[in-house]
Amino acid sequence: MALLSLSAVTLTFAGNTVLNEVSFNVAERSVTSLIGPNGAGKTSLFNSITGFYKPQQGSIRFDGTELLKLKPHQVTKAGIARTFQNVRLFREMTVLENVMSGAHCRTSAGAFAAILRTPAQRREEEEIRARARQHLEFVGVWAEQGRIATTLAYGHQRRVEIARALATEPKLLLLDEPAAGLNPTEKHDLVQLIRRIRDEMGIAVLLIEHDMGLVMQISENISVLDHGEIIAEGTPKQIQSDHTVIEAYLGRDDGEAFLDE
Ligand SMILES: Nc1ncnc2c1ncn2[C@@H]1O[C@H](COP(=O)(O)OP(=O)(O)OP(=O)(O)O)[C@@H](O)[C@H]1O
Known part of the structure; x- marks a missing residue:
């Protein structure tokens, strides 16, 4: 059974649709990656799961609880923790x-x-x-x-x-671009750490990441977001040969990273 289940989540800002009927699942004790070109809506999706953004429609169920009604600290207490794209430590x-x-x-x-x-x-x-x-x-x-x-x-x-x-003792850990700014050795160590978090602590990990080598190495499942919509889902192998995904990345700033892998 899915630990986290998003169903037809739609988020708009002043008439601009940022997430359009997004549905996908994260299984217990798994590593799932969310990839997509810049501006696709990945961080907005994290913000919706963690209660910082309030989608107008849809459902986000976690471990039997509907998250859309909860405030951020209640989502943390329910068992979801996150890190940020730019490290945010208390100075x-x-x-x-x-x-x-x-x-x-x-x-x-x-x-x-x-x-x-x-x-x-x-x-x-x-x-x-x-x-x-x-x-x-x-x-x-x-x-x-x-x-x-x-x-x-x-x-x-x-x-x-x-x-x-x-x-915070989470059951699900959301990591927003954890490899950004790391050198190859540090990236290698990060892969090991994420695996240990899953295997030794039994925590599911949902990852936003632009480093395709890392994503393909570590993920059991990948969901691809483009213009606020899920355009593909599958194993790393399936995603790498998916023409819709390759199309979505072509001509983008971060397209080369995907096509090079
Ligand atoms: N608070 C907000 N108000 C208005 N628009 C927003 C807000 N937050 C996000 N957006 C818009 O939602 C879209 C998706 O942004 P988001 O940061 O979620 O993309 P992303 O896939 O995480 O991109 P990146 O890979 O560059 O981090 C962008 O067009 C952004 O301007």
């Missing part, structure tokens, strides 16, 4: 604090207890710290836990952002 916080902030949606002691620093709150804080450590070790940046997050090398900032997303 004044250390690496560890950034990751601990991700766990806040799961805390129970409450703001009052936090102000009074009750024993229950202190215990909870210790648990969050221990889990944040596990996540930082998992993504391989624990050694830098005490540094201000935004002073880290770019590739490491991306890992911290993934660790923060994992700290």
Whole structure:
């Protein structure tokens, strides 16, 4: 059964249709990629899933819950975490604090207890710290836990952002262009990390990515968005030989990337 299921999702801004009756599924413990030329509507789709945008029509069901009625923090609590196209870490916080902030949606002691620093709150804080450590070790940046997050090398900032997303304890992780700005070695490591997130943590991953080599290597399923519509779906092999997809990329800025692979 699908973990995430979009059905005829339509999103418009001032009469401009950004998503037109988009339907697709993400299976549990899978890596699914969403590809498409610049401006196709990929990030808008992420924003619709996470409650930042409110599609006018359709349904987005996740693990038995309709998401379209929920606010962003409720979507996080339901089990969906995301990273952003441009890394968004808290500037004044250390690496560890950034990751601990991700766990806040799961805390129970409450703001009052936090102000009074009750024993229950202190215990909870210790648990969050221990889990944040596990996540930082998992993504391989624990050694830098005490540094201000935004002073880290770019590739490491991306890992911290993934660790923060994992700290919300998601069932589904949305990654928006995680390979952008990474060198070949870092991209290789990212592929391994995404596989470990799926295999060791049992988390499904939905990926927006322009690096076709990476997409073809890692995805079980690919959905292709063009001008706000799903124009193809299938395995990497099926997508690579799909003429509609090749047509959609021809003559685009990012077309060569697709055709070169
Ligand atoms: N808040 C908004 N208000 C109006 N139009 C918007 C808004 N957000 C997105 N759009 C429009 O939706 C279209 C799709 O944009 P989107 O960023 O989702 O594409 P994308 O596929 O993620 O592109 P890229 O690969 O370049 O990141 C664009 O025409 C964009 O201008």
